[in-house]
Amino acid sequence: MKPADFRADVFYTASADETAGLGKMLAGTLKAGSVVALSGGLGAGKTIFAKGMAKGLGIEEEVTSPTYTIVSTYEGRHILNHIDAYRVPDERDFYETGGRDIIGEKGISVIEWPEHIRSALPSSTLWVVITILDDGRRRIQIESPEHGRIQASE
Ligand SMILES: Nc1ncnc2c1ncn2[C@@H]1O[C@H](COP(=O)(O)OP(=O)(O)OP(=O)(O)O)[C@@H](O)[C@H]1O
Ligand SMILES: [Mg+2]
Incomplete structure (x- = not known):
């Protein structure tokens, strides 16, 4: 994928590496406080995308899915907060456990299952x-706030 393609809103990836590559490119455009919501069903490629973002931020530590810990924090060119809200029972719980406090702070936050919070x-x-498309490729739509927020399905 050429960087010039990055201006488009929709991408198609044929492998996990390509999806990670897109995450890596996106990370290069982010600044401190950026919040990225990764929406998609089970096995869509959210964690693969987050791993690519970590690579783009120069994080060498292996990024694993924080399903049970909810939040994992990594240090690179920016701090990366990787949040997996899959097991967050409700939004109030997320606020009470301090999860909300880290979003939008000095680090970059990337969130799997953002619909939960x-x-x-x-x-x-x-x-x-x-x-996930019928042929196994992934359709990846990147929607910036200037274009209006996506109403992702639950
Ligand atoms: N184009 C693609 N992009 C991303 N992943 C792909 C692609 N094609 C196949 N895969 C495979 O799909 C799986 C995606 O797994 P991943 O853990 O990233 O999904 P997830 O959305 O985080 O799932 P979960 O909801 O369980 O957290 C990986 O096994 C990956 O190798
Ligand atoms: Mg995941």
Whole structure:
């Protein structure tokens, strides 16, 4: 994928490496406080995308899915907070456990299952919506706030 393609809103990836590459390129455009919501069903490629973002931020530590810990924090060119809201029971729980406090702070935050904590997300959130196509490729739509926020399905 050529960087010039990056201006488009929709991408198609044929492998996990290509999806990670897109995450890596996106990370290069982010600044401190950026919040990225990764929307998509089970196995869509959210964690693969987050791993690519980590690579783009110069993080060498292996990024694994923080399903049980909810938040993992890594240090690179920016701090990266990788949040997996899959097991967050409700938004109030996320606020009470301090999860909301780290979003939009000095680090970059990337969130899997963002629909579970929708009200905790700032309006500036960048939405990345991953869909598995019939042929196995992924359709990845990147929606910036200037274009209006995506109403991703639950
Ligand atoms: N084009 C593609 N992009 C991303 N992953 C792909 C692609 N094609 C195949 N895969 C495979 O799909 C799987 C995606 O797994 P991943 O853990 O990233 O999904 P996820 O969305 O984080 O799932 P979960 O909801 O369980 O957290 C990997 O096994 C990966 O190798
Ligand atoms: Mg995952």
